[in-house]
Amino acid sequence: MANSNSRLKFFTPVLALTLLASSVYMRGQFGPLVDPAYTPQAKSQEEFDVYLQILTEVSPKEIIAQVEKFASAYPASQLLGTAYQHQMLAYRELNDLQGVLEAGGKSLRLLTDNVTTLLTLASAIPNTSMSGPAAAELLTQAEEYAHRALRGLHRIHVPREVSLERWEKLRDQMEAQAHEALGHVAAKQGRMQIAISEFEMATEKNPEPQGTQFFRLGLAYLSAGKQESARQALQKAAELGPDLITQRALEELQKLGRAK
Amino acid sequence: MGEHLQDSRSLLALWLLLFWLPGCDGLAQTSTAAPETMKRLEQLIRKEQWEQALRFAEQLVLVETNSQEPMLQYWLGFLRWRQQDRIKAVQALRSAERLGLSAAFLHKTLGMIYFDLRQFTLFTEQMEKAMRADAGDPEPHFHLGRYFESVQHNFGRALECFERALRLQPEHVQSIYYKGFCLEMLGKQEQALQNYHLAVQLLKKEGVRFSWPYQAIARILLSADPEQALQWATEAAELEPDIAANHLVLAKVHERSGKLTEAIDALHKAVQRNPTDGSAYYMLFRLYKKLGRSEAAEAQLRMFEKLKAIYGEQ
Numbered sequence: 015m016a017n018s019n020s021r022l023k024f025f026t027p028v029l030a031l032t033l034l035a036s037s038v039y040m041r042g043q044f045g046p047l048v049d050p051a052y053t054p055q056a057k058s059q060e061e062f063d064v065y066l067q068i069l070t071e072v073s074p075k076e077i078i079a080q081v082e083k084f085a086s087a088y089p090a091s092q093l094l095g096t097a098y099q100h101q102m103l104a105y106r107e108l109n110d111l112q113g114v115l116e117a118g119g120k121s122l123r124l125l126t127d128n129v130t131t132l133l134t135l136a137s138a139i140p141n142t143s144m145s146g147p148a149a150a151e152l153l154t155q156a157e158e159y160a161h162r163a164l165r166g167l168h169r170i171h172v173p174r175e176v177s178l179e180r181w182e183k184l185r186d187q188m189e190a191q192a193h194e195a196l197g198h199v200a201a202k203q204g205r206m207q208i209a210i211s212e213f214e215m216a217t218e219k220n221p222e223p224q225g226t227q228f229f230r231l232g233l234a235y236l237s238a239g240k241q242e243s244a245r246q247a248l249q250k251a252a253e254l255g256p257d258l259i260t261q262r263a264l265e266e267l268q269k270l271g272r273a274k
Numbered sequence: 275m276g277e278h279l280q281d282s283r284s285l286l287a288l289w290l291l292l293f294w295l296p297g298c299d300g301l302a303q304t305s306t307a308a309p310e311t312m313k314r315l316e317q318l319i320r321k322e323q324w325e326q327a328l329r330f331a332e333q334l335v336l337v338e339t340n341s342q343e344p345m346l347q348y349w350l351g352f353l354r355w356r357q358q359d360r361i362k363a364v365q366a367l368r369s370a371e372r373l374g375l376s377a378a379f380l381h382k383t384l385g386m387i388y389f390d391l392r393q394f395t396l397f398t399e400q401m402e403k404a405m406r407a408d409a410g411d412p413e414p415h416f417h418l419g420r421y422f423e424s425v426q427h428n429f430g431r432a433l434e435c436f437e438r439a440l441r442l443q444p445e446h447v448q449s450i451y452y453k454g455f456c457l458e459m460l461g462k463q464e465q466a467l468q469n470y471h472l473a474v475q476l477l478k479k480e481g482v483r484f485s486w487p488y489q490a491i492a493r494i495l496l497s498a499d500p501e502q503a504l505q506w507a508t509e510a511a512e513l514e515p516d517i518a519a520n521h522l523v524l525a526k527v528h529e530r531s532g533k534l535t536e537a538i539d540a541l542h543k544a545v546q547r548n549p550t551d552g553s554a555y556y557m558l559f560r561l562y563k564k565l566g567r568s569e570a571a572e573a574q575l576r577m578f579e580k581l582k583a584i585y586g587e588q
Contacts, residue, residue, distance in 0.1 A: 053392035062396060063368055066361055171586035174550045181584060 054092035065093045074104035078113070095124030099131055106134065114138045129166045133188060136160035136195035140202050153199050160195040163188065183221050190220035194227050201234055209234045217247075225254030229263055236266070245270055311340075315349065328353040335366075344375035348383075355387050363387050378408035385417065394425060412439035412446045419452055429456040447476045451487045458490065467494055485514035489523050496523075500530045511540075518548030525557060534561050552581035 056062035064084050071077045081101040085094060098121035105113030118135040121128065139156035142149065167188055172181050197212030213231035220227060232247035245267065252263035311334055318327035331350045334340045341347075351366030367384045385400030398421070404414040419435030422428045436453040439446050454469030473487040492507035507524040514520060525540035538561050544554045555578040562571035 053394075055395045056393055057395060059368065059396055059399075062364075062393060066365060070361060070365070172584050174585055176550075178549060178581070178584065 054096065056091070056093055061088050061091055061093070064088070065091075065097060068097055068100050074107040077101060077104035078108075078117075081117075095121050095128065098124065099128065102131065102134055106138065111138055111142050115142075127162065127166045127169075129163050129170070129188060132159045132163035132166065133191050133195070136163060137191060137198070140195065140198040150203075153202055156195060157199045160192045160199070163192045167192075186219050186221050190216045190224075190227065193219065194230065197230060197234065201230070201237070206234055206238045210238060210240075217250075223250070223254055225251045225256065225259040225263070228254060229259050232263065232266065236270075241270060312346070315346075319349065319353075324353060324356050328357055341369075342373060344370045344373035347373060348375055348380055351387075352383055355383070355390075360387055360391055364391070376403075376407060378404045378411050378414070381407060382413055382417070385414070389417070389421065394421060397421065410442055412442040412449065415439035415442070416446065416449050416452075419449065419456075423452060423456060423459075429459040432456045433460070445476055447473050447480070447482070447484070450476065451484070451490070454487065454490060458494065463494055467491065470494075483513050485510040485517060485520055488513060489517075489520050492523050492527060496526060496530055500527060503527045504531065515543075516547060518544045518546075518551060518554070521547065522551075522554055522557075525554075529557075529561065534565055537561055538565075550581060550585055552578045552585065555581065 056065060064080070064087065068077055068080045068084060071080060078101055081097045081104075084091070084097050088094065091097070098117050102114050102117035102121055105111075105117055115135065115138065118131050118138070121131045122135070125131065136156045136159040139152050139159075142152060144152065167185050176184075193212045193216040197209045197216060200206070200209035200212060210231070213227060213234050216227045217223065217231055228247045228251035232244045232251055235241070235244035235247055248263045248267050248270070252260045252267065254260075315327060315330055315334065318330060328350075331346065331353055335343075335346055335350055347366050347370035351363045351370060354360075354366060355363035364384065364387055367380060367387070370380060371384070381400045381404035385397045385404065388394075388397040388400060398418065401414040401418050404411065415435045415438040419432045419439065422432035422435060426432075433453060433456040436449045436456065439449040440453065443449075450469050451473040454466045454473065457463075457469060458466035470487040470490045473484075474491070477484055477487070488506050488510035492503045492505075492510060495503040495506065504524075504527045507520070507527045510517075511520040511524050521540045521544035525537040525544065528534070528537035528540060538558065541554050541558050541561070545551065545558075548554070555574045559571050559574040559578060562568075562574060
């Protein structure tokens with residue numbers, strides 16, 4: 015159990031790397047999944063100008079500030095849901111999980127089944143360092159978000175401009191992310207068999223294998239005493255990287271080697 | 275319908291080339307930036323060296339005095355739009371607007387980019403500004419008509435817009451075609467056919483390759499005169515072979531004439547060009563079934579059902 019606790023600690027530093035694996039679908043309004051018939055509309059050019067500034071800003075701190083300004087100037091804007099989504103992503107870049115949760119929550123209240131927001135929150139919540147009943151409640155919420163994202167992916171009507179190939183790849187990546195989030199939640203709750211099953215689904219589904227997902231799977235196998243499976247998963251993680259994951263995976267493999 | 279929408283973007287590119295390049299006449303004279311530099315920009319634009327023109331414009335605008343030049347901001351926006359950088363295009367055009375540029379061409383460009391970004395409220399506003407800036411210009415009415423037809427599916431309102439465009443320019447061929455399309459959607463086939471034939475006459479006179487009226491005539495004649503329909507459908511597919519709808523209509527004509535193999539060939543061309551169109555797969559399913567090729571039929575049906583689940587009803 016001590017072993018599994020120390021391994022669970024490693025899930026947290028993986029946050030930034032996991033979340034960096036997100037693809038261009040994270041960019042709300044102008045992403046591929048918005049049906050033209052239901053695109054949120056700006057009511058004035060001035061409103062849209064400010065919104066475009068948010069989209070083109072590169073500094074996460076500036077994005078956060080600009081979204082606050084936008085929300086204050088245009089509290090009834092149809093673009094506010096996606097503006098909060100951008101704010102959520104900016105907080106994510108700053109590793110500010112509280113900010114992610116707040117901005118993501120605001121975005122979800124306006125865009126209830128937005129898959130991007132659901133997935134970001136589902137991935138971010140298990141990385142909080144809270145404990146006790148509040149943490150347990152948050153984990154349950156993360157589980158719900160991940161399930162909602164999975165349901166949403168099967169209900170979305172994709173715009174025809176998105177090719178079938180592109181959609182299937184996007185969908186599989188997002189499903190993999192949802193399963194990874196579910197695995198992470200289960201691992202935090204000590205439900206290792208479920209965690210393993212979810213991480214396995216994540217690694218199998220993802221059309222672009224992620225080192226972070228194999229790393230989590232490897233740690234989950236280790237916690238369950240499945241050393242050979244752990245070795246294979248960690249080796250894959252080390253091959254895929256990025257550097258931090260490779261380093262962590264090699265460290266775990268060395269420990270495994272010494273434990274033999 | 276989806277191809278009609280895509281078609282509007284290619285029409286915009288054509289329209290911009292035909293009508294707006296001449297608008298850069300005297301770019302050097304009308305701007306306050308250094309004449310030689312603006313002349314250079316004008317030359318690059320006339321030669322359609324878009325990438326070089328964009329790079330040059332981006333360098334020019336870094337000079338403080340130039341950044342206050344509305345026409346330079348306008349061309350920067352136009353060039354960025356050509357390079358698919360729609361957000362920065364809007365930002366440059368808005369700079370031009372704030373610097374006092376209020377010409378119909380600015381509002382039309384900005385409006386079309388808003389359309390591209392699915393900002394239809396702002397698109398409509400810009401078209402109305404363009405109409406006020408130049409009451410004799412049919413283009414804003416045409417584009418509003420396209421919006422009502424392709425996005426709102428409000429063929430009555432679209433028809434009003436195309437008719438206004440035609441009052442201003444009776445031989446505006448795209449408006450004639452789309453007026454015909456709206457009439458067809460409103461159940462007025464005879465009147466639609468008249469407009470399509472008029473569009474074809476004008477297109478032949480102007481030597482423009484635009485196949486939609488040919489396709490439309492084939493579609494209307496399909497039941498009553500399949501032989502004639504075949505000629506029109508074939509001509510449409512030859513004029514613009516990259517338009518999936520041309521091959522789809524040709525397939526229907528072949529099917530009507532009992533030429534199932536030819537119909538299947540045409541449908542395969544249609545799906546190659548528009549792989550997300552479930553209706554073509556459904557038609558393939560029916561035709562393969564008629565030919566007794568049940569495995570092939572089942573494969574097409576599975577594809578149809580997959581696309582319907584992902585993209586919804588056509």
